[in-house]
Amino acid sequence: MLNKLVAEHSVVAAQQKPSCTTCSLRDVCLPVGLDDAEVQHLSTLIKHKFRVRRGEYLFHAGADFKSLYAVKNGFFKASTLKTDGRTQVTGFYMTGELLGLGAISLEKYSCDTMALEDSEVCEVPFAKLEEIGRAIPPLMNQFHKIMSREIVHDHDVMMLLGSMKAEERLATFLLNLSTRLSRRGYSSTEFNLKMTRHEIGSYLGLKLETVSRSFSKLQEEGLISISNKRVKLEKIAELYRKIGD
Amino acid sequence: MLNKLVAEHSVVAAQQKPSCTTCSLRDVCLPVGLDDAEVQHLSTLIKHKFRVRRGEYLFHAGADFKSLYAVKNGFFKASTLKTDGRTQVTGFYMTGELLGLGAISLEKYSCDTMALEDSEVCEVPFAKLEEIGRAIPPLMNQFHKIMSREIVHDHDVMMLLGSMKAEERLATFLLNLSTRLSRRGYSSTEFNLKMTRHEIGSYLGLKLETVSRSFSKLQEEGLISISNKRVKLEKIAELYRKIGD
DNA sequence: CGGTGGCTTGATAGTCTTCAATACATGTGG
DNA sequence: CCACATGTATTGAAGACTATCAAGCCACCG
Numbered sequence: 001m002l003n004k005l006v007a008e009h010s011v012v013a014a015q016q017k018p019s020c021t022t023c024s025l026r027d028v029c030l031p032v033g034l035d036d037a038e039v040q041h042l043s044t045l046i047k048h049k050f051r052v053r054r055g056e057y058l059f060h061a062g063a064d065f066k067s068l069y070a071v072k073n074g075f076f077k078a079s080t081l082k083t084d085g086r087t088q089v090t091g092f093y094m095t096g097e098l099l100g101l102g103a104i105s106l107e108k109y110s111c112d113t114m115a116l117e118d119s120e121v122c123e124v125p126f127a128k129l130e131e132i133g134r135a136i137p138p139l140m141n142q143f144h145k146i147m148s149r150e151i152v153h154d155h156d157v158m159m160l161l162g163s164m165k166a167e168e169r170l171a172t173f174l175l176n177l178s179t180r181l182s183r184r185g186y187s188s189t190e191f192n193l194k195m196t197r198h199e200i201g202s203y204l205g206l207k208l209e210t211v212s213r214s215f216s217k218l219q220e221e222g223l224i225s226i227s228n229k230r231v232k233l234e235k236i237a238e239l240y241r242k243i244g245d
Numbered sequence: 246m247l248n249k250l251v252a253e254h255s256v257v258a259a260q261q262k263p264s265c266t267t268c269s270l271r272d273v274c275l276p277v278g279l280d281d282a283e284v285q286h287l288s289t290l291i292k293h294k295f296r297v298r299r300g301e302y303l304f305h306a307g308a309d310f311k312s313l314y315a316v317k318n319g320f321f322k323a324s325t326l327k328t329d330g331r332t333q334v335t336g337f338y339m340t341g342e343l344l345g346l347g348a349i350s351l352e353k354y355s356c357d358t359m360a361l362e363d364s365e366v367c368e369v370p371f372a373k374l375e376e377i378g379r380a381i382p383p384l385m386n387q388f389h390k391i392m393s394r395e396i397v398h399d400h401d402v403m404m405l406l407g408s409m410k411a412e413e414r415l416a417t418f419l420l421n422l423s424t425r426l427s428r429r430g431y432s433s434t435e436f437n438l439k440m441t442r443h444e445i446g447s448y449l450g451l452k453l454e455t456v457s458r459s460f461s462k463l464q465e466e467g468l469i470s471i472s473n474k475r476v477k478l479e480k481i482a483e484l485y486r487k488i489g490d
Numbered sequence: 491c492g493g494t495g496g497c498t499t500g501a502t503a504g505t506c507t508t509c510a511a512t513a514c515a516t517g518t519g520g
Numbered sequence: 521c522c523a524c525a526t527g528t529a530t531t532g533a534a535g536a537c538t539a540t541c542a543a544g545c546c547a548c549c550g
Contacts, residue, residue, distance in 0.1 A: 080400055084489025088404045102400060104393035110400065130386060134379045141375060147392045148349035154399035155325055155347060155355065159333045161406035162450030166538070197497065205407030207539055212498055228497080228547075244329025411506070442529065452507055457530055473515075473529080 018049040018072065018122050028096035028183065029070050030124070030146070033138045042139055045128040052076075052115040058099065061111050065103035067123045071095050074119020075194040078111040079202070089203040091153075092116075092177075092195065095184050098124075101150055116194040161205045164243070169204040170214040171239045174224065178233055189236065193229040263294040263317065263367050273341035273428065274315050275369070275391070278383045287384055290373040291315075297360040303344065306356050310348035312368045316340050319364020320439040323356040324447070334448040336398075337361075337422075337440065340429050343369075346395055361439040406450045409488070414449040415459040416484045419469065423478055434481065438474040 020031050020043040031039045049072060052058050058069060061081060076093040090111055093099055102110035104126065133140035160169050182188030193200070197208040197215075204211070215226045223239050225232040233239060265276050265288040276284045294317060297303050303314060306326060321338040335356055338344055347355035349371065378385035405414050427433030438445070442453040442460075449456065460471045468484050470477040478484060 080404060082404065082489060086404070086408050086489065088407050090400045090403055102393055102397045105390045105397055110397050130382065130389070134382065134385075137375065137379065140379075140385075144375070144392070145350045147389070147396070148347055150396055151392070151399065152347045152350055152355050154396065154403065155335045157403055158335055158399065158406060159325060159327065159331070161403060162333050162447070163331050196495090202407070208497080209499085209540085210538060213538095216498075244327060244331065441527090453529080454508085454531085455506060458506095461530075 018046055019043050020046060020122075023072075025070070025072070025096040030098070030139065030142060032142050032145075034136065034142070038136045038139065041132060041136060045125060045132050046070075047123045047125055050121050050123060052119045052121060054115055054117050054119075056115055058113045058115065058121060059109045061109055063109050065100065065107045065109055065126070067125045068101065068103075068129065069099040069121040069123055071097050071099065072120040072122050074121075075116045076113055076119065077116055077195060077199060077203075078113045080111045087202065089195075089199050092203065094180055098146055098150075101147055116199075166204075166206055166210050166214045167217055168243050169206065170200075170211065171218065171223070172243045173200065173204060174231060174233060175236070175239055175243070178236070188233070190230075190232045193231060263291055264288050265291060265367075268317075270315070270317070270341040275343070275384065275387060277387050277390075279381065279387070283381045283384065286377060286381060290370060290377050292368045292370055295366050295368060297364045297366060299360055299362050299364075301360055303358045303360065303366060304354045306354055308354050310345065310352045310354055310371070312370045313346065313348075313374070314344040314358075314366040314368055316342050316344065317365040317367050319366075320361045321358055321364065322361055322440060322444060322448075323358045325356045332447065334440075334444050337448065339425055343391055343395075346392055361444075411449075411451055411455050411459045412462055413488050414451065415445075415456065416463065416468070417488045418445065418449060419476060419478060420481070420484055420488070423481070433478070435475075435477045438476060 020026065020029075020039050021036070023029070023031075026032070026039065031042060034042065047067070050058075050069075052074070058076065071093055073095050076099060077089050078091045078093065078099070079087050079089045081087045093113075099113055099121065100109060129143065133143060160172055164172065177191065177193075178188045181191055195203075197211045200206075201208045201211045206214075215224070218224045218239075219226050223233070223235050223242070225234060265271065265274075265284050266281070268274070268276075271277070271284065276287060279287065292312070295303075295314075297319070303321065316338055318340050321344060322334050323336045323338065323344070324332050324334045326332045338358075344358055344366065345354060374388065378388060405417055409417065422436065422438075423433045426436055440448075442456045445451075446453045446456040451459070460469070463469045463484075464471050468478070468480050468487070470479060
């Protein structure tokens, strides 16, 4: 089964030296708010650009932590595994987002992180990030904002899980994807889901059948069109109204 | 109604200059891992020690962010308010824990934070923390670990909300309190809850009636004793087994 | 073209919520 | 200091929502 593969070797094989200076993600990634010289300095710490193919894991929970990873392109899911076998998807990550923030506290990765499509990541050695951050205060500040944003986002998910019904959760999820995609220059109304119903359900605290039913219901109500992995948001304003925003 | 009061003035009135050097929280708060000279340096940035009385808010969501607050003693709850009026408790904070981490990203506090008992907090101006952190790398690193820990904890809560039944959620909650209390020198088996059933339910994604029923059921099973706010964990090992650990 | 995993839909069962009534605790004012 | 008011907690019964079990369909890949 493809999903079970851990392909450290193929991952390393495709490495190359990237540059933040010319990267299209300067506005969404770590370089936010830095001037050209600072970005160039930041660039020196980015070790490799890795390729991670669909179904491969970037890292596993429990492995020694040394680096964060910025998503250069592609799509990832992070999931935690409890001792009793229960797993849950804790997040989906797209272009320009940072992977591994939970690993800093215990210096072990806190979740399994898998590519849901062929992807590339930039490795950011954490010790060096802290070091260079001392020389470039805006970089350190941007990093703090990224971590803080993750906390706020997690609080939003907690509210979703704690107080929303299935349809509302799914609508919230779709609108969140829509926002993040449009910020990256993609369509905010039409996109392909990279994850399965099961993975969506795991993230939203629902069973896959309930996810499927909720998709169908949102479609019946005319708010979206759904066909397999293809989603079209037909009435964004009403979707927002549904989730109380 | 006491809970609605915002008592900025009484809060400020009780300020005094604290010192991390002699603080009993050196092992759980920001100073973790620092030597004496470094702790003394850190101490210079702690502006005030505030008193916050039971029912008063330390800060409100949306207010301009300038400082984090370390809980010197007491107990706090943080809650978010959605536009449609739904609220949810996003966390409870005790001695040595940092309040306001979600505010860094947008430079506005992201949640309302209220004292559940008479408390004291140390104000940590964030800009100064970043500045002094540059001079004391272990301080900056400890701060990153604290933020990371918050992320991991939030992921744990997401798993709780997404995949656990009412009794399991409550058992997890009680064991979490137990662990944090024992780390601070209090009994790990017997303690007073500072929050109401409603607040527990809001945090755990349950209605207060369900929380009450779950308490009763855990008591019937002989795992805990509960009388109003007084809890005694009778069989910790079995509580852990119940939540699959 | 067959097989496998992913998806949809229906029927039933389980869990939690909602509504309601009562009891208890706490703090305020007389 | 007691009485009363208000917020808090417990418990029951009915209803809502989601999970579970099951069957069949569909898409994709070798």
